[in-house]
Amino acid sequence: MWRNAALFLSALVCCKSAASGFASLSSTGDLFAFHKNLTEIDSITYKEQEVGEWLISSLEQQGYNVEKQYMDDESGRFNVYAYPGETRETDTLVSSHIDTVPPFYPYRHENKTIHGRGSVDDKASVAAQVIAVNNLISAQKISQDDIALLFVVGEEVGGDGMRKANDLNLKPKSIIFGEPTEGKLVSGHKGNLGLEIKAKGKAAHSGYPWLGRSANEVLTRALAALMELGPNLPKSDKYGVTTINLGRIEGGVAANVVAESASATIAIRIAKGTPEDMKDEITKAIHLAVKTFLDDGQSPEDVIELNFPSRGYGPIDIDADIPGFEVFTVNYGTDIPNLEQTVLGQKRYLYGPGTITVAHSDHEAITEAQLEEAVGGYEKIILHVLKEERVVKSDL
Numbered sequence: 001m002w003r004n005a006a007l008f009l010s011a012l013v014c015c016k017s018a019a020s021g022f023a024s025l026s027s028t029g030d031l032f033a034f035h036k037n038l039t040e041i042d043s044i045t046y047k048e049q050e051v052g053e054w055l056i057s058s059l060e061q062q063g064y065n066v067e068k069q070y071m072d073d074e075s076g077r078f079n080v081y082a083y084p085g086e087t088r089e090t091d092t093l094v095s096s097h098i099d100t101v102p103p104f105y106p107y108r109h110e111n112k113t114i115h116g117r118g119s120v121d122d123k124a125s126v127a128a129q130v131i132a133v134n135n136l137i138s139a140q141k142i143s144q145d146d147i148a149l150l151f152v153v154g155e156e157v158g159g160d161g162m163r164k165a166n167d168l169n170l171k172p173k174s175i176i177f178g179e180p181t182e183g184k185l186v187s188g189h190k191g192n193l194g195l196e197i198k199a200k201g202k203a204a205h206s207g208y209p210w211l212g213r214s215a216n217e218v219l220t221r222a223l224a225a226l227m228e229l230g231p232n233l234p235k236s237d238k239y240g241v242t243t244i245n246l247g248r249i250e251g252g253v254a255a256n257v258v259a260e261s262a263s264a265t266i267a268i269r270i271a272k273g274t275p276e277d278m279k280d281e282i283t284k285a286i287h288l289a290v291k292t293f294l295d296d297g298q299s300p301e302d303v304i305e306l307n308f309p310s311r312g313y314g315p316i317d318i319d320a321d322i323p324g325f326e327v328f329t330v331n332y333g334t335d336i337p338n339l340e341q342t343v344l345g346q347k348r349y350l351y352g353p354g355t356i357t358v359a360h361s362d363h364e365a366i367t368e369a370q371l372e373e374a375v376g377g378y379e380k381i382i383l384h385v386l387k388e389e390r391v392v393k394s395d396l
Protein backbone atom coordinates (compact mmCIF):
# COMPACT_ATOMS: atom_id res chain seq x y z
CA MET A 1 0.00 0.00 0.00
CA TRP A 2 2.78 2.34 0.96
CA ARG A 3 4.48 2.11 -2.43
CA ASN A 4 1.61 4.06 -3.94
CA ALA A 5 2.90 7.16 -2.21
CA ALA A 6 5.75 7.88 -4.55
CA LEU A 7 3.58 7.27 -7.60
CA PHE A 8 0.80 9.49 -6.37
CA LEU A 9 3.11 12.36 -5.46
CA SER A 10 4.79 12.04 -8.80
CA ALA A 11 1.42 12.25 -10.50
CA LEU A 12 0.76 15.47 -8.63
CA VAL A 13 3.59 17.24 -10.34
CA CYS A 14 3.46 15.47 -13.69
CA CYS A 15 1.53 18.12 -15.45
CA LYS A 16 3.50 21.08 -14.25
CA SER A 17 6.98 19.74 -14.90
CA ALA A 18 6.40 17.27 -17.69
CA ALA A 19 9.48 18.56 -19.47
CA SER A 20 11.76 17.30 -16.71
CA GLY A 21 10.36 13.79 -17.14
CA PHE A 22 8.36 11.59 -14.83
CA ALA A 23 11.25 9.46 -13.59
CA SER A 24 13.43 12.35 -12.50
CA LEU A 25 10.91 13.76 -10.06
CA SER A 26 12.36 14.16 -6.60
CA SER A 27 10.80 14.62 -3.20
CA THR A 28 11.55 18.32 -3.65
CA GLY A 29 9.17 18.47 -6.62
CA ASP A 30 6.61 16.50 -4.64
CA LEU A 31 6.93 18.93 -1.76
CA PHE A 32 6.23 21.99 -3.90
CA ALA A 33 3.30 20.31 -5.65
CA PHE A 34 1.77 19.18 -2.37
CA HIS A 35 2.22 22.65 -0.88
CA LYS A 36 0.73 24.23 -4.01
CA ASN A 37 -2.41 22.09 -3.82
CA LEU A 38 -2.93 23.02 -0.18
CA THR A 39 -2.25 26.74 -0.64
CA GLU A 40 -4.43 27.12 -3.73
CA ILE A 41 -7.50 26.15 -1.72
CA ASP A 42 -9.06 28.95 0.32
CA SER A 43 -9.42 27.61 3.88
CA ILE A 44 -10.14 30.62 6.05
CA THR A 45 -11.35 29.47 9.48
CA TYR A 46 -14.89 28.04 9.40
CA LYS A 47 -14.57 26.97 5.77
CA GLU A 48 -11.80 24.39 5.94
CA GLN A 49 -13.85 21.53 4.40
CA GLU A 50 -12.49 21.78 0.86
CA VAL A 51 -8.85 21.70 1.89
CA GLY A 52 -9.66 18.93 4.38
CA GLU A 53 -11.30 16.83 1.66
CA TRP A 54 -8.31 17.34 -0.66
CA LEU A 55 -5.88 16.42 2.10
CA ILE A 56 -7.84 13.26 2.94
CA SER A 57 -7.97 12.08 -0.67
CA SER A 58 -4.25 12.75 -1.10
CA LEU A 59 -3.28 10.96 2.13
CA GLU A 60 -5.53 8.01 1.30
CA GLN A 61 -4.01 7.64 -2.14
CA GLN A 62 -0.59 7.71 -0.53
CA GLY A 63 -1.59 4.71 1.58
CA TYR A 64 -2.49 6.35 4.88
CA ASN A 65 -5.35 5.25 7.09
CA VAL A 66 -7.37 8.41 7.51
CA GLU A 67 -10.03 9.42 10.05
CA LYS A 68 -12.31 12.41 9.70
CA GLN A 69 -13.20 13.93 13.05
CA TYR A 70 -16.24 16.21 12.84
CA MET A 71 -16.75 19.17 15.16
CA ASP A 72 -19.69 18.91 17.57
CA ASP A 73 -21.72 21.54 15.74
CA GLU A 74 -23.64 21.33 12.46
CA SER A 75 -20.93 23.13 10.49
CA GLY A 76 -19.54 20.03 8.78
CA ARG A 77 -16.00 21.12 9.70
CA PHE A 78 -13.55 18.34 10.55
CA ASN A 79 -10.03 17.48 11.69
CA VAL A 80 -7.93 14.97 9.75
CA TYR A 81 -6.10 12.18 11.58
CA ALA A 82 -3.84 9.91 9.52
CA TYR A 83 -1.50 7.04 10.29
CA PRO A 84 0.56 5.13 7.74
CA GLY A 85 0.70 1.73 9.45
CA GLU A 86 -1.60 -0.56 11.43
CA THR A 87 -1.05 1.27 14.72
CA ARG A 88 -3.55 4.03 15.40
CA GLU A 89 -2.13 5.24 18.71
CA THR A 90 1.48 5.88 17.87
CA ASP A 91 4.22 7.10 20.20
CA THR A 92 4.99 10.07 17.98
CA LEU A 93 2.44 12.57 16.69
CA VAL A 94 3.05 15.34 14.16
CA SER A 95 0.50 18.14 13.95
CA SER A 96 -0.35 21.44 12.28
CA HIS A 97 -3.45 23.41 11.28
CA ILE A 98 -5.29 23.70 7.96
CA ASP A 99 -7.23 26.91 8.54
CA THR A 100 -5.90 30.38 7.73
CA VAL A 101 -6.68 33.97 8.68
CA PRO A 102 -8.65 36.16 6.23
CA PRO A 103 -8.53 37.48 3.55
CA PHE A 104 -7.59 34.92 0.92
CA TYR A 105 -4.63 35.76 -1.35
CA PRO A 106 -4.08 33.46 -4.33
CA TYR A 107 -1.08 31.19 -4.78
CA ARG A 108 1.85 32.54 -6.82
CA HIS A 109 5.23 30.84 -7.30
CA GLU A 110 7.99 32.95 -8.85
CA ASN A 111 11.71 33.58 -8.33
CA LYS A 112 11.99 30.64 -5.95
CA THR A 113 9.42 32.25 -3.65
CA ILE A 114 5.88 31.09 -3.01
CA HIS A 115 3.26 33.69 -2.15
CA GLY A 116 -0.31 33.33 -0.97
CA ARG A 117 -2.50 33.04 2.09
CA GLY A 118 -1.37 30.10 4.17
CA SER A 119 1.81 29.65 2.13
CA VAL A 120 3.62 30.01 5.47
CA ASP A 121 0.96 29.72 8.18
CA ASP A 122 0.42 26.86 8.21
CA LYS A 123 0.43 24.98 4.92
CA ALA A 124 4.22 25.07 4.77
CA SER A 125 4.28 23.02 7.97
CA VAL A 126 1.56 20.64 6.74
CA ALA A 127 3.43 19.94 3.49
CA ALA A 128 6.89 19.65 5.06
CA GLN A 129 5.57 17.31 7.77
CA VAL A 130 3.92 14.93 5.29
CA ILE A 131 6.97 14.81 3.02
CA ALA A 132 9.32 14.32 5.98
CA VAL A 133 7.28 11.35 7.25
CA ASN A 134 7.12 9.89 3.72
CA ASN A 135 10.88 10.26 3.29
CA LEU A 136 11.69 8.57 6.59
CA ILE A 137 9.38 5.64 5.86
CA SER A 138 10.63 5.22 2.28
CA ALA A 139 14.22 5.25 3.53
CA GLN A 140 13.21 2.73 6.23
CA LYS A 141 14.58 5.00 8.93
CA ILE A 142 11.29 4.69 10.79
CA SER A 143 8.50 2.14 10.67
CA GLN A 144 4.97 2.86 9.49
CA ASP A 145 3.75 2.13 13.00
CA ASP A 146 5.94 4.78 14.61
CA ILE A 147 4.03 7.88 13.68
CA ALA A 148 0.70 9.59 13.04
CA LEU A 149 -0.36 12.96 11.65
CA LEU A 150 -3.06 15.29 12.99
CA PHE A 151 -4.29 18.28 10.98
CA VAL A 152 -6.79 20.50 12.75
CA VAL A 153 -9.25 23.25 11.92
CA GLY A 154 -9.88 26.44 13.86
CA GLU A 155 -6.40 27.25 15.17
CA GLU A 156 -6.64 30.88 14.12
CA VAL A 157 -9.90 31.44 16.03
CA GLY A 158 -9.64 29.97 19.50
CA GLY A 159 -8.51 26.42 18.72
CA ASP A 160 -11.84 24.53 18.64
CA GLY A 161 -10.30 21.93 16.31
CA MET A 162 -7.45 21.01 18.63
CA ARG A 163 -9.73 20.97 21.66
CA LYS A 164 -11.98 18.53 19.80
CA ALA A 165 -8.89 16.41 19.00
CA ASN A 166 -8.73 15.52 22.71
CA ASP A 167 -11.67 13.16 21.99
CA LEU A 168 -9.42 11.09 19.70
CA ASN A 169 -7.92 9.58 22.87
CA LEU A 170 -4.36 9.66 21.58
CA LYS A 171 -1.46 8.95 23.90
CA PRO A 172 1.69 10.04 22.10
CA LYS A 173 4.92 10.24 24.06
CA SER A 174 6.09 13.07 21.80
CA ILE A 175 4.22 15.66 19.76
CA ILE A 176 5.78 17.86 17.10
CA PHE A 177 3.69 20.95 16.41
CA GLY A 178 4.22 22.90 13.19
CA GLU A 179 4.06 26.69 13.08
CA PRO A 180 6.35 29.25 11.42
CA THR A 181 9.48 29.28 13.60
CA GLU A 182 12.14 30.21 11.01
CA GLY A 183 13.52 26.68 11.18
CA LYS A 184 14.38 27.06 14.87
CA LEU A 185 13.11 25.17 17.88
CA VAL A 186 10.88 27.14 20.20
CA SER A 187 11.48 26.76 23.93
CA GLY A 188 8.22 28.44 24.87
CA HIS A 189 5.63 31.03 24.03
CA LYS A 190 3.78 33.69 25.95
CA GLY A 191 0.37 33.08 27.44
CA ASN A 192 -2.77 34.68 26.14
CA LEU A 193 -5.82 36.33 27.60
CA GLY A 194 -8.65 38.02 25.70
CA LEU A 195 -10.70 40.84 27.21
CA GLU A 196 -13.90 42.54 26.04
CA ILE A 197 -14.98 45.75 27.74
CA LYS A 198 -18.48 47.21 27.43
CA ALA A 199 -19.12 50.66 28.85
CA LYS A 200 -22.71 51.54 29.68
CA GLY A 201 -23.76 55.16 29.26
CA LYS A 202 -26.94 57.20 29.23
CA ALA A 203 -27.76 59.17 26.10
CA ALA A 204 -28.41 62.92 26.32
CA HIS A 205 -28.04 66.12 24.30
CA SER A 206 -24.38 67.10 24.09
CA GLY A 207 -25.26 70.61 25.30
CA TYR A 208 -26.48 69.07 28.58
CA PRO A 209 -24.00 66.29 29.20
CA TRP A 210 -24.76 66.23 32.95
CA LEU A 211 -28.15 64.73 32.06
CA GLY A 212 -26.46 61.61 30.72
CA ARG A 213 -23.33 59.52 31.22
CA SER A 214 -20.87 59.18 28.35
CA ALA A 215 -19.97 55.55 27.67
CA ASN A 216 -17.02 56.86 25.67
CA GLU A 217 -15.66 58.65 28.73
CA VAL A 218 -16.15 55.58 30.90
CA LEU A 219 -14.37 53.44 28.33
CA THR A 220 -11.43 55.80 27.79
CA ARG A 221 -10.92 56.10 31.56
CA ALA A 222 -10.90 52.30 31.82
CA LEU A 223 -8.49 51.92 28.88
CA ALA A 224 -6.13 54.54 30.31
CA ALA A 225 -6.05 52.63 33.60
CA LEU A 226 -5.37 49.41 31.72
CA MET A 227 -2.47 50.91 29.77
CA GLU A 228 -1.04 52.38 32.98
CA LEU A 229 -1.25 48.96 34.59
CA GLY A 230 0.56 47.38 31.61
CA PRO A 231 4.18 48.02 32.62
CA ASN A 232 3.42 46.73 36.13
CA LEU A 233 2.06 43.40 34.95
CA PRO A 234 4.35 40.40 35.55
CA LYS A 235 7.50 40.07 33.42
CA SER A 236 10.08 37.31 33.13
CA ASP A 237 13.62 36.87 31.84
CA LYS A 238 12.47 34.19 29.43
CA TYR A 239 9.47 35.92 27.83
CA GLY A 240 10.08 39.63 28.54
CA VAL A 241 7.12 41.88 29.35
CA THR A 242 3.40 41.25 29.32
CA THR A 243 1.90 43.31 26.49
CA ILE A 244 -1.59 44.71 25.94
CA ASN A 245 -3.05 45.37 22.50
CA LEU A 246 -6.15 47.55 22.21
CA GLY A 247 -7.25 45.79 19.07
CA ARG A 248 -10.66 47.35 18.47
CA ILE A 249 -12.47 50.30 20.00
CA GLU A 250 -15.89 51.66 19.13
CA GLY A 251 -18.46 53.88 20.77
CA GLY A 252 -21.15 56.52 20.38
CA VAL A 253 -23.27 57.56 17.43
CA ALA A 254 -22.65 61.27 16.76
CA ALA A 255 -20.72 64.32 17.96
CA ASN A 256 -23.80 65.94 19.47
CA VAL A 257 -25.03 62.90 21.38
CA VAL A 258 -23.69 61.71 24.73
CA ALA A 259 -22.62 58.14 23.95
CA GLU A 260 -24.88 55.42 25.26
CA SER A 261 -22.52 52.55 24.55
CA ALA A 262 -18.85 51.91 23.85
CA SER A 263 -16.73 48.81 23.68
CA ALA A 264 -13.19 47.54 23.24
CA THR A 265 -11.62 44.21 22.36
CA ILE A 266 -8.18 43.55 23.80
CA ALA A 267 -5.48 40.87 23.61
CA ILE A 268 -3.02 40.41 26.46
CA ARG A 269 0.17 38.37 25.93
CA ILE A 270 1.23 37.04 29.30
CA ALA A 271 4.94 36.84 30.16
CA LYS A 272 4.53 35.41 33.66
CA GLY A 273 1.86 34.13 36.02
CA THR A 274 -1.64 32.85 35.49
CA PRO A 275 -4.57 34.38 33.63
CA GLU A 276 -6.59 34.22 36.87
CA ASP A 277 -4.14 36.55 38.65
CA MET A 278 -4.15 38.87 35.68
CA LYS A 279 -7.96 38.96 35.52
CA ASP A 280 -8.07 40.02 39.19
CA GLU A 281 -5.52 42.81 38.74
CA ILE A 282 -7.19 44.14 35.61
CA THR A 283 -10.66 44.06 37.14
CA LYS A 284 -9.46 45.90 40.27
CA ALA A 285 -7.66 48.61 38.27
CA ILE A 286 -10.60 49.25 35.94
CA HIS A 287 -13.21 49.24 38.67
CA LEU A 288 -11.15 51.79 40.58
CA ALA A 289 -10.78 53.96 37.47
CA VAL A 290 -14.52 54.21 36.80
CA LYS A 291 -15.48 54.97 40.41
CA THR A 292 -16.14 58.65 39.66
CA PHE A 293 -18.93 57.70 37.25
CA LEU A 294 -20.95 55.86 39.87
CA ASP A 295 -24.12 57.34 41.30
CA ASP A 296 -25.07 56.59 44.89
CA GLY A 297 -25.72 52.90 45.40
CA GLN A 298 -24.19 51.89 42.07
CA SER A 299 -21.47 49.28 41.65
CA PRO A 300 -18.78 49.31 38.93
CA GLU A 301 -20.70 46.62 37.02
CA ASP A 302 -23.50 49.15 36.50
CA VAL A 303 -21.26 51.26 34.26
CA ILE A 304 -18.75 48.79 32.90
CA GLU A 305 -18.82 45.13 31.98
CA LEU A 306 -15.62 43.07 31.73
CA ASN A 307 -15.83 39.82 29.84
CA PHE A 308 -12.97 37.35 29.43
CA PRO A 309 -14.23 35.25 26.51
CA SER A 310 -11.99 32.28 27.20
CA ARG A 311 -10.08 30.89 30.15
CA GLY A 312 -6.78 32.07 28.71
CA TYR A 313 -3.47 30.48 29.62
CA GLY A 314 -0.12 31.41 31.12
CA PRO A 315 3.24 31.07 29.33
CA ILE A 316 3.76 27.64 27.74
CA ASP A 317 7.17 26.03 28.18
CA ILE A 318 8.07 23.75 25.28
CA ASP A 319 10.84 21.14 24.94
CA ALA A 320 13.79 22.24 22.86
CA ASP A 321 16.43 19.70 23.86
CA ILE A 322 17.43 18.53 20.40
CA PRO A 323 21.03 19.20 19.35
CA GLY A 324 21.73 21.06 16.13
CA PHE A 325 18.93 23.64 16.28
CA GLU A 326 18.88 27.29 17.22
CA VAL A 327 16.44 27.91 20.06
CA PHE A 328 14.26 30.95 20.80
CA THR A 329 10.92 32.02 22.28
CA VAL A 330 7.96 33.47 20.41
CA ASN A 331 5.16 35.88 21.29
CA TYR A 332 2.33 34.26 19.38
CA GLY A 333 -0.14 31.69 20.61
CA THR A 334 -0.42 28.12 19.35
CA ASP A 335 -2.69 25.13 19.70
CA ILE A 336 -0.29 23.52 22.20
CA PRO A 337 -2.29 24.44 25.34
CA ASN A 338 -5.48 23.13 23.68
CA LEU A 339 -4.21 19.55 23.50
CA GLU A 340 -4.30 17.95 26.91
CA GLN A 341 -1.14 16.20 28.07
CA THR A 342 -2.34 12.61 28.32
CA VAL A 343 1.03 11.02 29.04
CA LEU A 344 3.30 11.72 32.00
CA GLY A 345 6.51 13.36 30.79
CA GLN A 346 5.07 13.91 27.32
CA LYS A 347 7.48 15.86 25.12
CA ARG A 348 6.19 18.76 23.02
CA TYR A 349 8.17 20.46 20.29
CA LEU A 350 7.38 23.47 18.10
CA TYR A 351 9.14 23.86 14.78
CA GLY A 352 8.32 24.93 11.24
CA PRO A 353 9.30 26.78 8.08
CA GLY A 354 8.90 30.49 7.34
CA THR A 355 8.62 33.47 9.61
CA ILE A 356 5.73 34.78 11.68
CA THR A 357 6.65 38.32 10.61
CA VAL A 358 4.99 37.76 7.22
CA ALA A 359 2.27 35.36 8.38
CA HIS A 360 -1.18 37.01 8.62
CA SER A 361 0.05 39.81 6.29
CA ASP A 362 -0.79 40.65 2.67
CA HIS A 363 2.77 39.65 1.72
CA GLU A 364 2.80 36.18 3.27
CA ALA A 365 5.45 34.18 1.41
CA ILE A 366 8.04 31.46 1.82
CA THR A 367 11.16 30.61 -0.17
CA GLU A 368 11.73 27.22 -1.75
CA ALA A 369 14.85 26.85 0.42
CA GLN A 370 12.93 27.47 3.67
CA LEU A 371 10.35 24.87 2.73
CA GLU A 372 12.97 22.28 1.76
CA GLU A 373 15.04 22.92 4.87
CA ALA A 374 12.00 22.25 7.05
CA VAL A 375 11.59 18.75 5.60
CA GLY A 376 15.11 17.98 6.82
CA GLY A 377 14.34 19.67 10.13
CA TYR A 378 11.23 17.59 10.74
CA GLU A 379 13.10 14.40 9.79
CA LYS A 380 15.80 15.24 12.32
CA ILE A 381 13.29 15.97 15.08
CA ILE A 382 11.26 12.82 14.38
CA LEU A 383 14.39 10.64 14.41
CA HIS A 384 15.51 12.25 17.65
CA VAL A 385 12.23 11.74 19.50
CA LEU A 386 11.93 8.14 18.28
CA LYS A 387 15.44 7.41 19.50
CA GLU A 388 14.60 8.93 22.91
CA GLU A 389 11.34 6.97 23.11
CA ARG A 390 13.22 3.72 22.41
CA VAL A 391 15.80 4.51 25.11
CA VAL A 392 12.97 5.11 27.61
CA LYS A 393 11.28 1.84 26.53
CA SER A 394 14.46 -0.22 26.94
CA ASP A 395 14.99 1.27 30.41
CA LEU A 396 11.62 -0.02 31.59
Ligand SMILES: [Zn+2]
Pocket residue numbers: 097121122155179180
Ligand atom coordinates in the same frame (compact mmCIF):
# COMPACT_ATOMS: atom_id res chain seq x y z
ZN1 LIG B 1 -0.39 29.09 12.53
